[in-house]
Amino acid sequence: MRTPRAHVPLAASRWVAAAVRRVLERRPPGTLLDPLPCPHPSAAGTGDLIEAITRHRVIPLLTPWADQLGLPPDVVRQLQTLRRELHLRGLANMLATATVARTLKADRVDHLVVKGVCLPALTQRQPAARGNGDVDVWVRACDVGAAELALARSGWRRGEQHKTLPHQGDGWRWAILMRFGYELTLSNPKHSDVDLHWRLGHVAREFSFSFEEALTQSVALPAVGQGVRSLAPLQAVEHLAQHGRKEAWPTLRH
Numbered sequence: 707m708r709t710p711r712a713h714v715p716l717a718a719s720r721w722v723a724a725a726v727r728r729v730l731e732r733r734p735p736g737t738l739l740d741p742l743p744c745p746h747p748s749a750a751g752t753g754d755l756i757e758a759i760t761r762h763r764v765i766p767l768l769t770p771w772a773d774q775l776g777l778p779p780d781v782v783r784q785l786q787t788l789r790r791e792l793h794l795r796g797l798a799n800m801l802a803t804a805t806v807a808r809t810l811k812a813d814r815v816d817h818l819v820v821k822g823v824c825l826p827a828l829t830q831r832q833p834a835a836r837g838n839g840d841v842d843v844w845v846r847a848c849d850v851g852a853a854e855l856a857l858a859r860s861g862w863r864r865g866e867q868h869k870t871l872p873h874q875g876d877g878w879r880w881a882i883l884m885r886f887g888y889e890l891t892l893s894n895p896k897h898s899d900v901d902l903h904w905r906l907g908h909v910a911r912e913f914s915f916s917f918e919e920a921l922t923q924s925v926a927l928p929a930v931g932q933g934v935r936s937l938a939p940l941q942a943v944e945h946l947a948q949h950g951r952k953e954a955w956p957t958l959r960h
Contacts, residue, residue, distance in 0.1 A: 806819070818920055824927055841898050884904065923941065
């Protein structure tokens with residue numbers, strides 16, 4: 707997928723926001739949409755619209771409705787191409803997710819996969835539609851070292867930004883990391899990065915559920931891969947809300 711510009715014209719962003727609202731508010735679901743009257747896409751420019759839709763990460767949401775929304779044919783074709791590319795990356799992310807789950811299960815490390823391709827699977831949609839991204843895995847703090855060793859055997863090792871952080875067995879330095887940190891990024895040349903979490907956010911009390919509660923209530927997602935388990939739907943919504951707040955709601959997808 708092309709890298710979006712840092713800023714897109716206001717007219718394009720306003721059109722995308724209005725289009726997202728129109729698609730989400732259609733009643734009943736599946737109802738045909740009237741073209742979006744104002745501002746018309748031609749006022750923003752073809753390139754600006756593509757940039758805005760990509761920037762806000764809503765290609766999977768808007769592309770099926772692109773014709774009905776009144777987008778020009780060349781924009782519709784570009785969105786369809788981008789959606790296919792996104793789907794292919796989503797399939798690769800599904801493979802990485804299933805590989806991570808299988809690896810940790812083989813080493814008997816209790817874990818949950820959160821966000822990513824699990825979100826569409828929780829709502830009975832095609833997991834690959836989520837597109838590319840990291841694999842977010844949640845484990846107990848006491849299992850971080852075991853999880854990191856297990857994933858290393860499958861090719862995941864610390865990314866550059868985390869190479870100098872302490873390892874399990876480093877005494878007080880490791881204890882400080884477990885107390886004040888909440889994730890490690892692991893990279894693999896053949897797969898998506900893994901964000902290994904021992905908390906879902908900086909402060910555990912911001913969430914209404916613990917790891918043990920989430921594990922007990924977790925749901926299996928065979929559509930993603932055998933052995934993949936994720937948060938129960940209401941917990942997944944809470945996690946999304948907290949994550950969006952932490953990131954300051956940078957895109958419409960958030």
